[in-house]
Amino acid sequence: MGVITICSDWNGRDYYLGALKGRLLSLCEGAQIVDMSHNIESYNISQAAFIVKNAYHYYPEGSIHIITVNSETTSDQPYIVVYNKGHYFIGTDNGMFNLIFRDQPDEIIHLKANNKENHLLNFPELSVFALAAAHLYNNGKLSNLGKKAKSLYNMVPIRALIQRDTITGKVIYIDSYSNAIVNISKDLFYSTLEGRDFEILVQSNQHLITKISQHYKDVPEGDILAIFNSAGMLEIAMNKGELSKLLEIDTNSDIRVKFHDR
Template sequence: MYCSVGNVASRRIITLLTDFGLKDPYVASMKGVMYSINPEVIVVDISHNISSFDIQEGAFVLACAFKYFPKGTVHVVVVDPGVGTERRGIVVESNNYLFVGPDNGVLMLAAHIDGARRVVEITNRKYMRSKITHTFHGRDIFAPVAAYLSLGVSISEIGKEIEDYMVPKFVKPEYSRDKVKAYVIHIDKFGNVITNVTSRIVFEELKWSYGQKLIVELPGGESMLVPFQKSYGFVKKGTPLLLIDSEDFLELAINMGSAAEEFGIARGALITIYPSSNSSV
């Protein structure tokens, strides 16, 4: 009844991530469409509290959550300020998952982390609702497509493969040799500055190691020498450090302080990081 991505587990789980909130009927309507097509599917809510229209926030939350689900899960994201325009609907197949949503970049951070294999534009009306409104593609297109994918419909049946899909600048950091230009994708409650640089890039591409001293060039032009450590407690209170956070991203932090406030860093900023010639702490 179910098919798989490669040789991975069956697609019986669909996740939902939206900026809809829970006051209105939008989330329930999407679930109703999916259950009508596949009554056996398991639908899991990641969040419906993404800030309205905030594509980058949606992409970050998806990138944090997607990997904890079984292989073959279908992840649906509706943060879609361009709904009803010429923006396309897409399905992204990665090494282990399928992602369904608008072609506005919200899917691509997670898909890139998992290894995006192909992207198709959703065009086959057979897998959409018979009536498609201009303002609710989440219910009329993305929900039914996800449900049919959970039943084993091939991604190739959904539409034709495309290569000109949108990849926002926050998806892929710029790096060469041991130097990286990191994009700030999130500031958390504690003022930790979370970048789009993953541990794979840090250890496999940049070849950094814990205990190194790294130079951090801030958006305002200032530079500082910062230790790269495993966790906050390896430095004294009030001391800045770099670390790999619990979601596998490189983070600039201050032990028991706010790096964002201290250094005036906002989401969307670029910080350049590279080793000091004096490489050990």
């Protein structure tokens, strides 16, 4: 029984997800179809990339991941299949895949257009993605799906600004608990720390955090804390509170870490 996941920005009241699942079940006998996430903001490929990047490696090898965010194709953003570390990814090469993979993936295929279903021209998830997934699920060769490509459409990820005494990061994701996830990795933080003291500045100087917690309950309810989450990224949170809503933090908000000699 193979696994096919779906990550989308579709609203639950629409028929799109039901139609895609129905077609996959018709074409892929015995498939286990998993909803990776359907809470992506409309057209937000950065958010989709963050979720897929941090979730896909927990699925078994051979899994097929369909990503249906900002799927409309252009001349320089074709439909593609990416194979990487035993997993297949199907979507539009709109910069999202460049954000998912740190290194060049193992193989990239530009999908052939399906000219037999013109009535589904504006629904590539049915006319292109489902057929590609079915081909792979039924042990078809990846190379038969289209032409091999050398690189992905380039979208440069937002990186933290590193100075000797300061790291300035950006909030890249707000989770369902209103916690703010920052583009400062655990490795980057500790390699810059070098045994010094530090302050994490939230909303300029209004809120200071001077330690890294291990658990949310390390601080009283309603207090702010910093933690490194399971993805290894800095997370600013509030114990049993909605930090981002209360402090009006959004994606692209600055979070600064200042280092001080002891």
